[in-house]
Amino acid sequence: MPKSKAVKRSQPRERFSYDPTKVLSKLEEYGRRVLEDIKSGKNPYFDIPMRGLSNVYFDEKRRVIKMGDKLSRRYFLNVAHARKFMQTLLIMAYVKRLVSEGKHASLREAYYANKHTIPGTKENTFEDQRESDPIIEDLERMLGVLREEMHLTADRRGYIYGDIVIRDGEDEFNTSKLGMGGWAVPGTVEHLQFVEVNVDYALVVETAAMADRLIEEKFPKKENALIIATQGQASRGVRRLIHRLHYEEGLPIIVFTDGDPYGWYIYSTIKQGSINLAYLSEKLATPEAKFVGMTMDDIERYGLKNVTEKLKGIPPNKKGGPTGDYKRIIEEMNYPWFQNKEWQRQLQLALKMGVRIEQQALANKSLEFVAKKYLPEKINNGELLP
Amino acid sequence: MAEASQLFKEFKIQSVSEFFRRNAAMLGYTGKIRSLTTVVHEAVTNSLDACEEAGILPYVRVEIEELGREHYKVIVEDNGPGIPEKFITHVFGKMLAGTKAHRNIQSRGQQGIGISGAVMFAQITSGKATRVITSTGGDIIEAWVKIDVDKNEGKIVKKEKHPNPKGWRGTRIELEVKNVRYVRSKQGVYWYLKLTAIANPHAHIELIEPDGKLIVFPRSSEEVPKPPVEMKPHPRGVLTDDVYRMAKKTRRNTVRRFLIGEFSRISDKKVDELIKYIAALRLIKTEKDKAVQDQLYERLMNGEVDKVLRSFKGYTKVVKQVAKLMEKPPEKLSWHEAEEIVEAFKYMKFLAPPTHGLRPIGEENIEKGLKGILKPEFVTAVTRPPKVYSGGIPFQVEVGLAYGGEIGSGFDLLRYANRVPLLFDAGSCVTTLAARSIDWKRYKVDDLERAPIVLMINVISVHVPYTGTGKQSIANVDEIHNEIRLAIMDAARRLQTYLSGKHRRLYQVKRKKTFEKYVPEIAKALSILTGEPEEEIKNYFLRFIEERFAQSEVEAEEVAENA
Numbered sequence: 033m034p035k036s037k038a039v040k041r042s043q044p045r046e047r048f049s050y051d052p053t054k055v056l057s058k059l060e061e062y063g064r065r066v067l068e069d070i071k072s073g074k075n076p077y078f079d080i081p082m083r084g085l086s087n088v089y090f091d092e093k094r095r096v097i098k099m100g101d102k103l104s105r106r107y108f109l110n111v112a113h114a115r116k117f118m119q120t121l122l123i124m125a126y127v128k129r130l131v132s133e134g135k136h137a138s139l140r141e142a143y144y145a146n147k148h149t150i151p152g153t154k155e156n157t158f159e160d161q162r163e164s165d166p167i168i169e170d171l172e173r174m175l176g177v178l179r180e181e182m183h184l185t186a187d188r189r190g191y192i193y194g195d196i197v198i199r200d201g202e203d204e205f206n207t208s209k210l211g212m213g214g215w216a217v218p219g220t221v222e223h224l225q226f227v228e229v230n231v232d233y234a235l236v237v238e239t240a241a242m243a244d245r246l247i248e249e250k251f252p253k254k255e256n257a258l259i260i261a262t263q264g265q266a267s268r269g270v271r272r273l274i275h276r277l278h279y280e281e282g283l284p285i286i287v288f289t290d291g292d293p294y295g296w297y298i299y300s301t302i303k304q305g306s307i308n309l310a311y312l313s314e315k316l317a318t319p320e321a322k323f324v325g326m327t328m329d330d331i332e333r334y335g336l337k338n339v340t341e342k343l344k345g346i347p348p349n350k351k352g353g354p355t356g357d358y359k360r361i362i363e364e365m366n367y368p369w370f371q372n373k374e375w376q377r378q379l380q381l382a383l384k385m386g387v388r389i390e391q392q393a394l395a396n397k398s399l400e401f402v403a404k405k406y407l408p409e410k411i412n413n414g415e416l417l418p
Numbered sequence: 419m420a421e422a423s424q425l426f427k428e429f430k431i432q433s434v435s436e437f438f439r440r441n442a443a444m445l446g447y448t449g450k451i452r453s454l455t456t457v458v459h460e461a462v463t464n465s466l467d468a469c470e471e472a473g474i475l476p477y478v479r480v481e482i483e484e485l486g487r488e489h490y491k492v493i494v495e496d497n498g499p500g501i502p503e504k505f506i507t508h509v510f511g512k513m514l515a516g517t518k519a520h521r522n523i524q525s526r527g528q529q530g531i532g533i534s535g536a537v538m539f540a541q542i543t544s545g546k547a548t549r550v551i552t553s554t555g556g557d558i559i560e561a562w563v564k565i566d567v568d569k570n571e572g573k574i575v576k577k578e579k580h581p582n583p584k585g586w587r588g589t590r591i592e593l594e595v596k597n598v599r600y601v602r603s604k605q606g607v608y609w610y611l612k613l614t615a616i617a618n619p620h621a622h623i624e625l626i627e628p629d630g631k632l633i634v635f636p637r638s639s640e641e642v643p644k645p646p647v648e649m650k651p652h653p654r655g656v657l658t659d660d661v662y663r664m665a666k667k668t669r670r671n672t673v674r675r676f677l678i679g680e681f682s683r684i685s686d687k688k689v690d691e692l693i694k695y696i697a698a699l700r701l702i703k704t705e706k707d708k709a710v711q712d713q714l715y716e717r718l719m720n721g722e723v724d725k726v727l728r729s730f731k732g733y734t735k736v737v738k739q740v741a742k743l744m745e746k747p748p749e750k751l752s753w754h755e756a757e758e759i760v761e762a763f764k765y766m767k768f769l770a771p772p773t774h775g776l777r778p779i780g781e782e783n784i785e786k787g788l789k790g791i792l793k794p795e796f797v798t799a800v801t802r803p804p805k806v807y808s809g810g811i812p813f814q815v816e817v818g819l820a821y822g823g824e825i826g827s828g829f830d831l832l833r834y835a836n837r838v839p840l841l842f843d844a845g846s847c848v849t850t851l852a853a854r855s856i857d858w859k860r861y862k863v864d865d866l867e868r869a870p871i872v873l874m875i876n877v878i879s880v881h882v883p884y885t886g887t888g889k890q891s892i893a894n895v896d897e898i899h900n901e902i903r904l905a906i907m908d909a910a911r912r913l914q915t916y917l918s919g920k921h922r923r924l925y926q927v928k929r930k931k932t933f934e935k936y937v938p939e940i941a942k943a944l945s946i947l948t949g950e951p952e953e954e955i956k957n958y959f960l961r962f963i964e965e966r967f968a969q970s971e972v973e974a975e976e977v978a979e980n981a
Contacts, residue, residue: 063947066944067948070958109963121940122943129946
């Protein structure tokens with residue numbers, strides 16, 4: 033294996049920052065403010081940054097999707113707000129208990145724990161998890177802390193495999209010594225500490241099938257890489273883990289997805305963040321991530337034409353178009369972070385060829401092809417998309 | 419075939435009393451419940467009228483004593499002026515006699531057959547004389563009165579005089595009636611008196627029911643209504659017979675003076691005009707061509723009397739003839755001439771009749787009456803200005819509307835004519851028709867049948883156009899219908915304003931509760947977050963809500979006043 037690699041680890045830029053007392057003091061500060069307002073005869077309120085497309089923008093300098101400064105004020109003495117005001121305080125008190133007791137709860141547990149009938153009425157504090165989830169999101173934006181920092185977790189998805197040593201609570205382990213399945217990424221990665229990182233870069237893989245293939249082919253060992261399987265759209269835990277590995281450990285991030293609009297969107301989310309979680313971009317996004325494949329060029333270059341699939345929907349030049357995949361490609365072409373020659377060329381090519389190509393299509397060459405030739409060649413030569 | 423002389427063997431002159439004895443239904447004596455109500459009605463009406471004319475605040479006590487099966491004694495006592503001894507037989511025994519029947523005046527009663535009808539009814543059902551105890555301040559007279567049906571005359575069966583050391587004044591009558599029944603229904607005595615009390619807030623009315631229960635409808639106004647004044651008939655409202663008979667009786671010495679003196683709205687100038695109209699009518703009648711005739715009648719209706727006259731040759735002669743008629747003594751006026759005068763009246767224009775004879779209850783007193791008896795949460799009343807129907811009969815409409823409070827759900831319509839409650843034949847009555855024609859939804863009353871609303875309607879007139887002899891239903895006269903509608907809509911608008919305000923207040927209460935119900939939850943959470951005691955936090959919040967709502971209440975009321 034050539035030692036002169038195009039991707040190199042760089043210096044760490046962020047430090048391990050998990051600090052539960054920060055969350056607690058913020059919660060207490062907000063509680064005190066409400067209490068002071070009511071004591072002095074003022075209508076207490078919370079200022080919550082607004083969600084939605086109207087309040088996000090692309091920060092050109094930091095190259096991430098960020099939340100605007102539009103606020104919505106939630107008053108206690110307002111018929112339309114009172115219930116949510118109560119719910120916000122309820123969750124805040126719950127979070128305080130969770131964090132101070134060092135326990136974690138899932139979103140569903142948080143919902144059930146706080147759901148009860150309000151005395152003297154037939155009304156419940158929460159009728160549905162669809163009421164509690166947005167309150168938790170509101171708190172993240174309002175307090176500027178992650179849900180994970182509030183010890184509220186979502187379902188876990190994704191796993192990692194590679195020569196790094198992680199301390200998770202009382203356990204310490206090397207993620208390449210846990211069997212072929214690697215280590216499942218938990219909902220909350222805040223408290224994880226990276227004891228040893230003996231890899232040169234992290235390869236983020238869209239499908240579990242491809243990640244399994246690479247592990248079986250011993251790609252992580254040979255290439256000194258960490259495999260991170262997202263299993264579709266990357267979960268918050270995985271995105272946060274990628275962010276932390278990049279900023280705290282200086283690991284280059286290379287993303288390997290299908291060559292289709294969905295795969296490119298997964299890349300886009302890891303890189304720039306998402307509209308939904310724009311307020312967390314600073315903590316979740318990794319703008320310096322690079323893209324290894326699949327690209328439209330790969331079809332020609334590796335002779336994969338016969339294993340492509342047709343794009344779904346109506347092309348833009350046809351009547352009724354564009355729809356389906358074509359429509360999404362055109363949307364992506366308009367993303368500010370895809371405003372560069374390379375990406376525009378890829379997306380144009382996709383529209384022109386009208387095909388998509390999956391990671392697994394590389395198996396058409398041979399099972400080892402992806403691990404022995406495709407990835408090492410492209411990564412070590414630096415043939416990556418920005 | 420029978421001979422005429424045979425047939426006429428059975429011929430007999432029937433007295434008025436005899437007629438009504440046989441046709442008691444015409445006086446309201448039909449049905450066991452209604453008959454009892456009618457007896458009470460006649461007595462109470464007389465008491466109220468007497469008190470009013472004497473300027474006394476009425477105190478009327480009605481007692482119904484059960485003597486046997488469908489057999490009762492009705493006692494009605496008042497604090498009125500009393501009846502002079504020599505008039506007792508006339509008041510109670512003679513039909514078509516009274517202080518008002520012969521005058522053009524608004525009255526509660528009928529044509530003077532009211533109480534004598536009751537005496538008659540008592541007599542023909544129980545055979546008993548009516549006991550009358552009365553005093554005008556001197557001795558107390560106790561008399562038993564019967565009616566001599568054949569002679570249409572009252573006769574006193576027995577009479578006693580008692581000293582009156584305490585100076586009592588008033589009248590108490592006791593009638594024994596059979597074939598009647600006391601029921602607390604909407605057509606019974608209780609309901610009748612309740613309605614009477616509402617329309618006569620100046621009266622204190624008491625009822626002792628057969629089971630001994632005392633019900634009091636207290637006085638809610640200290641003001642005795644002014645008695646109605648007599649009004650001269652308006653030319654548009656008279657019939658040929660009226661003119662003919664009035665002419666026979668008048669003390670004036672020419673037809674012209676008679677017309678000016680005994681009718682309202684007729685002046686010297688109007689008589690001159692009348693001459694021309696009569697002349698024109700005479701001339702038109704000479705025209706042979708029917709089409710031309712119709713045309714001339716139409717022009718006359720349009721007031722072109724001079725032009726119509728000039729279209730006839732030698733019209734001045736006819737005018738002179740008619741003018742002579744006006745100067746002859748009225749008792750010489752022929753039926754035909756009276757007919758001509760009345761016909762000419764139809765074509766002429768007159769000022770609307772004077773309305774000073776009408777005596778509405780008045781908005782304030784209606785409100786007092788409804789408030790005092792029904793105890794509603796909202797009440798309003800509308801008295802419309804007087805209007806005229808049939809071209810010459812003045813009338814006036816009043817409406818009272820009570821809502822909520824002790825009024826149960828279900829719409830109730832209380833109908834009155836000259837303050838007298840109408841309990842029967844509601845269906846075809848103009849009041850019912852008008853009330854039903856209102857689109858109540860427009861006034862925030864979504865379901866009238868279930869709304870806690872009592873609507874009272876009083877139609878006042880010298881001549882209320884009843885539909886039948888029972889005088890329980892007012893004919894659907896357009897002008898009256900219209901006035902009732904306008905009055906109801908006016909009252910309903912005020913109800914609407916009240917209801918919107920009420921809804922707003924209810925909404926405020928609901929709002930307040932919304933906030934209050936979350937306070938315990940909020941206090942618990944804030945206590946966890948800040949460490950302060952839950953109870954204290956709860957109090958802060960509750961006090962805050964209280965203050966804010968006290969403020970908004972003031973604001974809301976200011977808005978309502980400005981609106």
